[in-house]
Amino acid sequence: MIEKALEKPHELVMYEALFARTPFSMKEDRYFYNLKMGYEGEKKFEQFLDKTVDNRFIVLSDLRLEVQTTTFQIDSIVLTGDTLYFFDVKNYSGDYKYAEKRWYKLPDKEVSNPLLQLMRNETLMSQVLQQLHVSLPVECFDVFINPEFNLYQAPLNKHIIFPTQLPKSIKELASKIPVTSSQHTLAQQLISRDIGDYPHPRIPAYNFQQLKKGLRCSKCSGLSVFIEGRKALCPHCQQVEPIHKALLRNIKELHMLFPDEKLTTNFVYDWCGDGYSKKSIQRLLDDHFQKKGVRQWTYYE
Structure with missing residues (x-):
């Protein structure tokens, strides 16, 4: 067991x-x-x-x-x-x-x-x-x-x-x-x-501007994933997954990489590329995260 x-x-x-x-x-x-x-x-x-x-x-x-x-x-x-x-x-x-x-x-x-x-x-x-x-x-x-x-x-x-x-x-x-x-x-x-992971991981240095943007494939890690209807498709490895699942995974990675940045619709849109509308991203954030602030000061946790 x-x-x-x-x-x-x-x-x-x-x-x-x-x-x-x-x-x-x-x-x-x-x-x-x-x-x-x-x-x-x-x-x-x-x-x-x-x-x-x-x-x-x-x-x-x-x-x-x-x-x-x-x-x-x-x-x-x-x-x-x-x-x-x-x-x-x-x-x-x-x-x-x-x-x-x-x-x-x-x-x-x-x-x-x-x-x-x-x-x-x-x-x-x-x-x-x-x-x-x-x-x-x-x-x-x-x-x-x-x-x-x-x-x-x-x-x-x-x-x-x-x-x-x-x-x-x-x-x-x-x-x-x-x-x-x-x-x-x-x-x-x-x-x-158990004291968990080592406290000083050896992570490469990075910043938001230098990182390539786009939806990352869960199978081959490629950034060429495109949206067709309700599916996210990878042309390299033929991986297919529901669009909401692919977006949520990439949003969680964004939040993991930049935990001190406020999670906003624009921030997610810039990260995932322009294949999914800002309104659709906002609906996804409303459904899966806690909304904070109002109007242009809205962010999610």
């Missing part, structure tokens, strides 16, 4: 909203790619757990916890009746090798050893349980979720789960002792200690 579901990180949501509207630097582009890959890997693993782990166990996704002044993130926790299992999900793709306790992406780019972070997180999780006065063994694993990942000269390490090993590993976990009321209590304690 998934008691805390994975949510898309705010950083990733911001990058998606900006992607088609402003050019990214190479560093920003790479960071965006890593954010997407990380989220997609965690989502795939959560979906796998949802299909294979029944209601006798508890699943918690994406917790960021703090011990004294040290923070750490756990991608997924599975609570059974006698053990806390946690998983760091790696959505690596391509060929890697292991040599002398070091990891390399072929041909010769050294990367961080994921097992070192895993062991650090295991220690910190044990400290959290001590603070909660919970005596429960902790077992941790690095899960490599991408079927296109290869690790040459892989060590024999019980803390690594490769893509082909995942079904068997989760099946074994699902045969463990079911949770009791004490694990349900622990789950709520861990959720209450």
Whole structure:
């Protein structure tokens, strides 16, 4: 049973909203790619757990916890009746090798050893349980979720789960002792200690004037969406969605990107392009937002 579901990180949501509207630097582009890959890997693993782990166990996704002044993130926790299992999900793709306790992406780019972070997180999780006065063994694993990942000269390490090993590993976990009321209590304690997104996201600098305008497609992020009747159509990926849904999504992105700006009909019209009339935008704002002010001073919250 998934008691805390994975949510898309705010950083990733911001990058998606900006992607088609402003050019990214190479560093920003790479960071965006890593954010997407990380989220997609965690989502795939959560979906796998949802299909294979029944209601006798508890699943918690994406917790960021703090011990004294040290923070750490756990991608997924599975609570059974006698053990806390946690998983760091790696959505690596391509060929890697292991040599002398070091990891390399072929041909010769050294990367961080994921097992070192895993062991650090295991220690910190044990400290959290001590603070909660919970005596429960902790077992941790690095899960490599991408079927296109290869690790040459892989060590024999019980803390690594490769893509082909995942079904068997989760099946074994699902045969463990079911949770009791004490694990349900622990789950709520861990959720209450979650400190959420990192407080200093690495968002590219932007301003309203520099950003490209238009309705952003929810599927391909293109800005060529046009309106035909009651539908919003994307000519690039053929995505079709109701116009009110497309407009509301783009209005929410506008408000997210510029939270200090008053949400007005003209502001939305300038953002979404001229394919939808100001009167229609005003009606949509009247229906879905709280109206403030009168006449030319009207805005919405």
